[in-house]
Amino acid sequence: MIDHYLQAFATVLQPQNLLAMVLGSLWGLLAGALPGISTSMGVVLLLSFTYSLSPMTAFVLLVGAYLGGITGGSITSILFGIPGEPSSVPTVIEGHAIAKQGRPAFALWVFLLCSIYGGLFSTFFMIAATPLIASFALKFGPSEYFALTVLGLSVVSGLSGGSVLKGFLSCFLGLFLATIGTDGITGEERYTFDTVMLLGGINFVVAMVGLLAVSEIFIEAEEPFKEYKGGVQYRGMLREIPPFSLFKSYLLTMIRSPIIGTIVGALPGAGATIAAFLSYGEAARTAKREPEKFGKGAVEGLMAAECANNASTGGSMTTLLSLGIPGSNTTAMMIAAFMIHGMQPGPLLLSTRPDIVYGIFVSMLLTNLLLLGLTILAIRMFLELNRMPYSIFSAAIMILCVIGAYGLNNNMDDVLLMFAFSLIGYAMRKFDIPVAPCILALVLGDMAELSLRRSLLLSGGSPLILVSSPISIVLMAGALLSIVYPLFKKPKMLQGL
Amino acid sequence: MKKGEIVFSAACVAFFGFMLTQTFELLGHGRSGEVGSGLWPFMALLVSIILSLLLLVSSIKKSQTAAGQGEKVLTPEAMVEKKRARVTVALSVTCFLTYIIVMPWIGFVLATFLYILAFALALGERRRWVLAVSPVLVTAVILGVFAKFITIPFPKGMGIFAEFSRLFY
Numbered sequence: 001m002i003d004h005y006l007q008a009f010a011t012v013l014q015p016q017n018l019l020a021m022v023l024g025s026l027w028g029l030l031a032g033a034l035p036g037i038s039t040s041m042g043v044v045l046l047l048s049f050t051y052s053l054s055p056m057t058a059f060v061l062l063v064g065a066y067l068g069g070i071t072g073g074s075i076t077s078i079l080f081g082i083p084g085e086p087s088s089v090p091t092v093i094e095g096h097a098i099a100k101q102g103r104p105a106f107a108l109w110v111f112l113l114c115s116i117y118g119g120l121f122s123t124f125f126m127i128a129a130t131p132l133i134a135s136f137a138l139k140f141g142p143s144e145y146f147a148l149t150v151l152g153l154s155v156v157s158g159l160s161g162g163s164v165l166k167g168f169l170s171c172f173l174g175l176f177l178a179t180i181g182t183d184g185i186t187g188e189e190r191y192t193f194d195t196v197m198l199l200g201g202i203n204f205v206v207a208m209v210g211l212l213a214v215s216e217i218f219i220e221a222e223e224p225f226k227e228y229k230g231g232v233q234y235r236g237m238l239r240e241i242p243p244f245s246l247f248k249s250y251l252l253t254m255i256r257s258p259i260i261g262t263i264v265g266a267l268p269g270a271g272a273t274i275a276a277f278l279s280y281g282e283a284a285r286t287a288k289r290e291p292e293k294f295g296k297g298a299v300e301g302l303m304a305a306e307c308a309n310n311a312s313t314g315g316s317m318t319t320l321l322s323l324g325i326p327g328s329n330t331t332a333m334m335i336a337a338f339m340i341h342g343m344q345p346g347p348l349l350l351s352t353r354p355d356i357v358y359g360i361f362v363s364m365l366l367t368n369l370l371l372l373g374l375t376i377l378a379i380r381m382f383l384e385l386n387r388m389p390y391s392i393f394s395a396a397i398m399i400l401c402v403i404g405a406y407g408l409n410n411n412m413d414d415v416l417l418m419f420a421f422s423l424i425g426y427a428m429r430k431f432d433i434p435v436a437p438c439i440l441a442l443v444l445g446d447m448a449e450l451s452l453r454r455s456l457l458l459s460g461g462s463p464l465i466l467v468s469s470p471i472s473i474v475l476m477a478g479a480l481l482s483i484v485y486p487l488f489k490k491p492k493m494l495q496g497l
Numbered sequence: 498m499k500k501g502e503i504v505f506s507a508a509c510v511a512f513f514g515f516m517l518t519q520t521f522e523l524l525g526h527g528r529s530g531e532v533g534s535g536l537w538p539f540m541a542l543l544v545s546i547i548l549s550l551l552l553l554v555s556s557i558k559k560s561q562t563a564a565g566q567g568e569k570v571l572t573p574e575a576m577v578e579k580k581r582a583r584v585t586v587a588l589s590v591t592c593f594l595t596y597i598i599v600m601p602w603i604g605f606v607l608a609t610f611l612y613i614l615a616f617a618l619a620l621g622e623r624r625r626w627v628l629a630v631s632p633v634l635v636t637a638v639i640l641g642v643f644a645k646f647i648t649i650p651f652p653k654g655m656g657i658f659a660e661f662s663r664l665f666y
Contacts, residue, residue: 052647165555169509169548175541176516183534190534191519214593221589221620222582391620392631395613398593399639402600407649415597423590431505449537456532 008358012366017060020053021367024061025374028068032085033076033382037397039069039085040330040436041216044208045397047336048404055341055356060363062337066330067119067367070272070310071375074111075382079104087272087312090280090305097297106240110299111306112375113242114257118307119368121258122265122314126321127361130350133322137347142454143465147475148346149448152325153441154479164483166433174441177202178449185453197413204336204442206414209401210421211428211435217394218426237376246299253283253304261308265315267482271328272309279308310368317364320345321357324447332440344447499560506553513545588619604654604662605644610636640665 011017024046031042043065050058073085078095091111098107140148153171180191181201192198247254257279264275283304284294294301316327317334324346326332338345343353350357405418425435452466459465467473520542523535571579596612613632622628643649644666653662 049647165548165551169545169552172541172545172548176513176538176545179538179541186534188523188534190523190538191516218586218589221585389617389622389624389627389631391617391622392613392627392635394620395616396635396639398596398616399609399612399635402597403639403643403649406651407643407647410650412597412601412652419594419597422593426586426590427505431502445541452537453532461532 004354004358005362007355008362011056011355011359012060012362017057017363020057020061021064021363021370022374024064025068025367025371026064026378028065028070029072029075029371029375029378030068030382031065032069032072032074034393038216039066039073040333041213042069043330043333044205044212045400045404047333047340048205048209048408050337051340051408055343055353056359058337058341059356059360060367062334063360063363064367064370066334067310067313067364067371068374069330070313071112071115071119071371072382073309074115074306075108075375075379078107078111085272087276087309088305089273090276091302093295094280094298094301094305097295098299098302101297103240105237106242107302108237108379109240109242110246110302112372113247114254114303114306115310116368116372117254118258118261118310119313119371120365121307122262122311123361123364123368124314125262126314126318126364129318130322130357130361133318134347134350137323138351140347140471141469142451142458144469144471144475145451146448146455146466147472147479148323148325149444149451151475151479151482152323152444153448154482163432166431167437170428170433170435171437171441174438175445175448177207177438178442178445184446184450197417202417202442203408203414204439205340205408206405206418207421207442208333208336208439209404210418211425211439214398214401214418214422215425215429215435217398218422219429220390220394237379247303249289250300250303252286253300254307256282257304257307258311261311262315262318264308265312265327266319267315267327271316271330272312275312275315276305276309280305314364317360321349321360322347324349326440329436332436332443335443339443499556499563502556503553503560506549506556509549510546510553513542513549517542517546585620589616592616592619600654601652602655603658605651606636606640606662606665607654607658609639 012021027046028039028042031037031045032039043062046062046065050061053061070085070087073083073088074091074095077083077088077091078099081092081096081100083089083092095107095111098104098110137148153175178201180198182189182192182199189199260279260282261272261275264278265271280301283300284291284298287294287298287300289300290298293299312328316331319325319327320331320334324335324344326335335345338349343349343356401418402415405414406412408414428435428438455465456463459468467476517539520535520539524533524539592612592615595615596608600608610632613635614628617628617631644651651662651666653659653666
């Protein structure tokens with residue numbers, strides 16, 4: 001195991017990978033900091049450019065964008081009172097209030113140190129837990145894999161926002177879209193309508209870029225010219241570095257919040273937003289020191305939210321790497337990155353590609369540390385970029401989408417397909433149908449179908465095989481719980497996020 | 498929006514229904530003991546139709562409830578704003594589609610430059626310095642990174658446009 005880590009450090013520390021780490025983190029910070037772009041959109045935009053990179057460099061880049069995005073969402077939250085990400089809403093409440101009291105640098109330091117601490121905590125959890133869960137999951141056969149994909153798809157309930165009905169409609173649309181093309185088992189053409197373009201199936205990167213990124217720009221186009229004025233005066237980070245004793249005085253929150261974040265992050269579909277709100281709510285409920293400050297600039301609330309939302313990254317990556325189940329919207333996009341490079345995240349990944357898994361461990365550790373310095377250096381740059389004309393910025397994003405789709409196979413067919421998906425995505429968003437479940441189903445659909453058909457082949461067509469082993473039953477029960485639980489227990493403050 | 502939702506749900510039912518009719522050809526094509534390639538999409542489409550029908554019924558019910566309570570009348574300002582938003586989106590979509598269609602004919606450089614200008618105008622940008630500087634700057638950066646550094650073989654265009662593109666990459 002030590003050998004794996006030494007090799008992973010040697011690989012990640014190669015110049016091209018270090019450059020990818022810096023660029024990915026900067027891009028993620030930017031995507032997180034700008035309200036028009038989400039972390040998942042930032043990751044999707046990078047996905048299509050990873051084809052030409054080595055797998056390790058691609059993952060270092062994407063890990064940087066993922067962690068940077070979660071961290072960057074809080075910069076504009078504190079300085080402008082605008083959440084770059086939904087998970088930064090508690091940070092707006094407390095962090096911006098502290099900044100308005102004339103202490104923006106102090107709020108930024110607290111956010112940054114807690115983010116890094118939460119990120120590192122969950123990374124160590126991921127390093128310890130992934131091999132254990134993966135070795136257990138090696139016992140899985142086709143029926144268990146099917147149950148696992150059903151569990152993965154059950155996150156739809158959590159990703160659905162307002163209406164679960166619409167979430168499932170989106171999910172089943174994705175499952176259908178995943179069947180387009182040549183069938184992997186029988187070689188039959190399905191829904192290709194004799195077009196060459198659809199023979200190989202729908203490239204999920206093309207679909208993702210259209211559904212998630214381009215449609216978002218069309219939606220944003222309805223309200224152009226967002227200029228973020230009225231922020232607090234920021235003079236630099238060097239003043240007001242918080243003392244260590246401050247964090248020590250909130251020891252319980254500092255221990256509890258990353259644990260909440262990691263566990264919630266590992267739950268299918270929960271992600272950073274629920275982690276941040278739960279941790280913040282728990283801190284508010286149990287606050288002994290200055291509970292009256294909550295909502296008006298409570299340092300403890302800021303700490304709780306920031307520790308938890310960054311800690312969700314390690315939790316999400318744990319289930320992704322060990323079971324192939326995405327814990328969040330962004331890790332669902334990461335599945336596509338594995339597939340692009342001919343890998344399937346899940347129990348076998350640790351034995352087939354240990355270099356990649358340990359490389360991801362190491363890059364998450366190093367990226368968290370890098371973000372500490374990078375965020376301080378980049379804050380001013382992001383503040384200036386926030387003043388960039390939105391029309392030009394969104395035009396540049398659209399061009400990046402076109403380049404991303406075109407660059408996959410160097411042909412315009414993929415670009416036209418992306419345009420078609422952007423219109424579908426726009427219509428879905430207009431009628432409040434979430435696009436994330438569709439993307440998730442598009443990515444997991446193939447695996448779900450293959451494992452179901454293999455299971456039925458083994459059982460001679462009897463569907464009872466799907467619930468014949470204790471593992472399948474537990475996974476199916478988990479899926480059921482994952483679907484039903486958010487219907488009843490979704491916190492009121494999360495409605496609409 | 499309620500009317501739009503009804504139309505959208507009905508379109509979903511029609512789309513999934515049409516696809517389901519295509520699925521019948523695929524059912525039962527598996528070899529002995531093998532599940533054919535039609536089973537999975539059949540299940541997905543069947544559930545999709547049921548969900549679309551539920552959405553349609555729920556949209557109709559909502560529409561009837563809203564009609565019973567009296568239609569919400571928009572103020573003239575809100576009407577103008579709504580119309581403006583629709584026009585802006587339509588222009589953005591048109592600009593984007595035109596960009597994609599003309600790119601193989603006039604080449605990536607020129608198409609990108611014109612697209613940035615048109616898209617900014619469509620979104621209501623009127624500051625002359627922004628319109629003058631940004632298209633050149635963004636096109637130059639994109640060209641430098643993707644055509645020169647990553648060497649993506651972008652379309653060069655035809656005839657005189659190809660000659661023009663060759664000046665850059």
